[in-house]
Amino acid sequence: MAAMSLLAALDPDQRRVAEHLRGPLCVLAGAGTGKTRAITYRIAHGVKSGVYHPTSVLAVTFTARAAGEMRARLRELGVAGVQARTFHAAALRQLSYFWPQAAGGPLPKVEEKTLGLVAEAAGRLGIETDRALLFDLNAEIKWAKVQMISPDDYQRRALGAGRAAIADLDHRTIGSLMSAYEDAKAERGVIDFEDILLILVGLMVEKPDVVREIRRQYRHFVVDEYQDVSPLQQRLLELWMGERDDLCVVGDVSQTIYSFAGASPTFLTSFTDKFPGAEKIQLVRDYRSTPQVVDIANRLLRTASGRLPAGAVKLEAQRPSSVPVQFHHADDDAAEADAIAKQITELTDLGVPLSEIAILYRTNAQSQAFETALNAADIGYQVRGGERFFSRPEIRRALVMLRGAMNTTDEDMPQAVRGVLSNLGWANAAPEQAGALRERWDALNALVTLADDLHASRGANLADFVAELHDRASNQHAPTVEGVTLASIHSSKGLEWDAVFLAGLSEGLMPISMAKTPEAIEEEKRLLYVGVTRAREHLRLSYSSSRSGSRSSRSVSRFLTGIWPAEEGREKLRQRRATKDKIDPLAELDDDAQVLFERLRQWRADIAEETSKPAFTILHDATLVAIAQSQPKNLRQLALLRGIGATKLDRYGGDILALIDGE
Secondary structure (H helix, E strand, O other): OOHHHHHOOOOHHHHHHHHOOOOOEEEEEOOOOOHHHHHHHHHHHHHHOOOOOHHHEEEEEOOHHHHHHHHHHHHHOOOOOOEEEEHHHHHHHHHHHHHHHHHOOOOOEEOOOOHHHHHHHHHHOOOOOOHHHHHHHHHHHHHHHHOOOOHHHHHHHHHHOOOOOEOOEOHHHHHHHHHHHHHHHHHHOEEOHHHHHHHHHHHHHHOHHHHHHHHHHOOEEEEOOHHHOOHHHHHHHHHHHOOOOOEEEEEOHHHOOOHHHOOOOHHHHOHHHHOOOOEEEEEOEEOOOOHHHHHHHHHHHOOOOOOOOOOOOOOEEOOOOOOOOEEEEEEEHHHHHHHHHHHHHHHHHOOOOHHHEEEEEOOHHHHHHHHHHHHHOOOOEEEEOOOOHHHOHHHHHHHHHHHHHOOOOOOOHHHHHHHHHHOOOOOOOOOOOOOHHHHHHHHHHHHHHHHHHHHHHHOOOHHHHHHHHHHHHHHHOOOOOOOEEEEEOHHHOOOOEEEEEEOOOEOEEOOEOOOOOHHHHHHHHHHHHHHHOOEEEEEEEEEEEEOOOOOOOOOEOHHHOOOOOOHHHHHHHHHHHHHHHHOOHHHHOOHHHHHHHHHHHHHHHHHHHHHOOOHHHOOOHHHHHHHHHHOOOOHHHHHOOOOOOHHHHHHHHHHHHHHHOOO
């Protein structure tokens, strides 16, 4: 593909990005606006026009999946040799090359599982730990390292940053734990992932020959998801570049959701301060989501003054108008989950595959109710970014201990359950701090709630409760290949589905109760924005008034004020939806569109007969209706319709456009 023909495939703003090949460039790219397309075409254009040599380009992003996608797209564009990697993968490649020269031996092994090292360090200090505490301590050590904080300076820097204490450990003790952790690594002769960046930074600072060779190799840099850069990653980037300025950064301040792990949007928002001559380009055309979804996303970001936050972009939907966003209020968590399961069945009847449906929530512990409801409805699912509820270590231990307590306690069942679970970390009050300790408490508290519910509704004893848990656990271990995705909103970043259910949108969950500061509250709002923008067409927002079996009352998230339908209008909304469900979708088409629909259906029948396939596997009725209604003018517009993937676009796109043109 020639350089100029590459540019013809882009929209005007994407083309501006691709044409900017020299000097600093800051791209503020909203969700679904084609940022990966823009930067891969920019690299390809630079190579094909002779401005870049492919091996002189280093493109870095934050996940191996994203880096792989970038490499695949470059291959499709006929560009080979460009390094597209994560920060850690790029640094490890360089460190593996230079370490033998600098240290006179092989690079130490990278220890991927560091919980054992943290446990060893804690043991040296006489700190009693369990798995949840180890997770939180491990996360804190990683945070300190990406902030480039030494163990000796941890107490001062952590207090200055407002870091909360972990369990009953003060900041001085955690600093000592960090020192013991480094000692344990040194004795085993291993390094961790953060060390990869730290050691390479150290080498480049101390070894001028290493710096010269790397800078001779890489001359042009692209950084994706720049709002998630940590101080350590930024330091490495600066060493890679030196005094040069051929740097393109791409990010979205509205999707900054990892500050707890050390990410900072400051490097994105201050980019033009560091590079005063930098060009700034906004990508605002949203090709992913319908106008209905985009409207909710834009309204979410507005401040009290009605304006967008600094650096945020207002999305402009490019897809045809479609179904309205739906809102659902349930009495409790179980009813909310059951309603979602029912709605999923309705969506599959409309032709939406299970793999194109996701249920997103704030904490991993919330998955239990949805797993139960989906199992009851015989709907397959897969859990992403977190363990299945009954696979969590504390839940497995709880099952063993509850079974052991069946013949050793005279307490009534709810009290007996509380007594057992208190030995695993459950208490009447939830932990204040976020992290694994809070997730463990949430998971154990789900058992407490279930015990109360079963005792109240069935008079269940402890033996009945244990039997119920084992039955649920065995059902949830059924293999699932094609299924609904269950995921925390954090782990959904970078993904998208035709239909997204955002559940548990109540105060205390969204924003989470641990979010105390204005900055933390704003990050919670951005997290909800990320969840909303995962949906292409069907977006359904829900919350429940209470936990199952609880009398506590919840209110809808403050972030949905002015968005959530007023209480008095909810019944009318339900009535309108019920009426709409009974309407034949063809009735909404005008005469010309109905004629086109019939022609499309006949064409599909001919294809089905020729290929001996069921007609719906070629294109679903809902897709034919969408084509007849929107009548796209070109392949780009056709690709925006649900049900038209890359394969079907390539196979049938020309025929469909010809039918629309009357041929």
